[in-house]
Amino acid sequence: MTLNNKLVVSASPHDRTHKTVRSLMLDVIIALIPALVASVFFFGPRALLIECLSVGFCVIFEYISRIFMKREQTIGDLSAVITGLLLAFNLPVSIPLWMVPIGSAVAIVVAKQFFGGIGQNFVNPALAGRIVLLTSFPVAMSTWTVPRTWTMQQLDGITKASPLADIHNMTSSETGGLPTLVEMIIGQREGCLGETCAIAILIGGLYLIIRKVISPTIPLVYLGTVALFMLVAGKGNLLFVAYELLGGGLMLGAFFMATDYTTSPITFKGKIIFAIGCGLITSIIRIFGNLPEGVSYSIILMNILVPLIENITLPKPFGTPKKEKEAKAK
């Protein structure tokens, strides 16, 4: 037969899953849409502007970096879009617009491309961008706008301090000037763009879990650790626990940032250790630290420990003895 040389030859397997890096990233973007809608609803068109700027600059910086590094173009994998969205979700609506590209540059150029691009960064790029902005411009990064105070004439809205600062002062079941629990759940509270609406984040998180994009291990253990810690710290006050779970960027961090593939362990045990670590550091910063919020720092700190966590949690290859001693005895 005359087919020779026309046939494709490749190593087995010859069937592959239809999932690609791009399709996974697209799923994450879809999962972020509810939070995006909520952010525009609560904080107005300026929120959308910041989100568009952040995404736009992230994609542009990725594009330029790849050209400079003479590497294959990777903007098509959509991961820069996610970084852009997550970075914007971690910014307050009142942030001066010129700060947004600085955050994008740190996230994409420094945290991601300097280390080799997708899959190689050792910290979550969006969080790196946020933390650099937070330490450089602490005032701009912690000026909060009261949700739904924007109008078409006055887009800026009214600013005030974050509820989380008040929560820590909460002594009994008195909630005082805090938003009600329902308001906390639907997102009618001060905070960064994408972090306030717990419902929207949960819908997105659930979508990722159902689509098997992420496993529920990290979010559940992370939230569980914080809940347990706060239960003890709040002397059994369940309302306090609920406010702590819904407050700040915990929900967003637990479902969308601690679960980042590249910067979380791939082993099951590793995921648990990682999530417990995130939960503990978040809680300690919140209760004992001077900062009102500890989610970004906790995730970044645990990101750095990922290689170590993975090294100690590697599964034993099939059929090998469980303990080193047994191996030596043979």
Add this chain to the structure above:
Amino acid sequence: MGKIHIPGVINAVKKVRGGVKVPHHKNTAELEVVRMPEPKQVVLPMQQHIGAPCTPTVKVGDKVAVGQVIGDSDKPVSAPIHASVSGTVTAIGNVKLPGGAMAQGVTIESDGEMRLYEGIKAPHVETKEDFIKAIRESGLVGLGGAGFPTHIKLNAPSKIDTLIINAAECEPYITVDYRECIENSWDIYSGIRTIMEFLEIPHVVIAVEDNKPEAFKILEQIVDGDSSAGGAIKIMQLESRYPQGAEKMMIQSATGRQLPPGKLPSDIGCMVMNVASTAFISRYLKTGKPLVSRSLTVDGLAIKEPKNVRVPIGTSISDIIEFCGGFKDEPVKIIAGGPMMGTAITDLDHPLSKSNNALLAFSKDDAKVFKETDCIRCGRCASACPLSLVPTRIVRNTKAKDVDALIKDGVMVCMECGSCAYSCPAKKPLVQHMRLAKSLVREAGAKK
């Protein structure tokens, strides 16, 4: 499907970790095995099994008949090769095997008579030694795909307590083992009884995946209907999950034991036999006709008439495809074996070997060609690995040529099932990396 509480039916003792849910594509399941008319010529490679190659015992010009030995070896791990058609030996030369390796091959021009060799008669078997000797003479090798000489497996030095009959057939597309269960269930059963008797094996587990309820029902009826076995034969239904049918996974499902690296199943008291091999044993003991033909599934979108077909060993792939109506679409990829572990071939003149259970021709619609992208460390490869390896680490250590790390990663345990590569969204050729890693370790071992 709920738990079935009938004596003789068991669930997996221990569930297999990882694995992947692959599309089954068992399109040919209801197609009865048809016998292909003898081809004009066959080429019989002297290497169709794991072990030492055979040396031709015939010379050009010899007249041979079906079942006549044409190649044999005095090495212990080997299996004789028999003529699969009657006719004249026209050439003895080199032949390329699907993997790319070369072996000596004997070409026989068929006389169209398919005359049976007069020396063929049912072997006289009374003792275990007779039995092993008879199986060696039959030329039987594992028909499931591995091609390990069966007489070596049966002659294990250690005591076997559990015989596992593998009817899982977890590779997509392939349905010949299923057909064997449906069409030759009594041969399988009598093969089991024979092995039990000669090897004094107390327990037998027949393992079937739950996507083959018909096969399960038939085998269950036979097992239930024979009270003389005294409950020694159990039938186990397994979740359809690739690579459930791999030897290590079978042993774990049936007994809960994990096969240590570098050990043989017999070292932990187990023996795994493919259903087709088991059925062949019983037929051979009755007729004495050695392994000269085998069943295989021919499928894929490029094949005009997908079939389960019984073909003389040594028939060329192009002859088999022609028998199945030829191509209806331009083939993009042709695979000897299943889509998960089979070998992509370029040459349609390759002869069919004893261990080849499928022939797939994919058109552009089912030959998936993807672009490789960067690893995103999603960990799907590690969750998919049934042997608890972390392929992404192995890839990194292979690139760094770090042999010590590779040994620690357990790469030598890898059975190349392809679950990791199947599930990789970055489309990394992970199995290729595993093979590379193994050869690095072997090279380093050879230097020492």
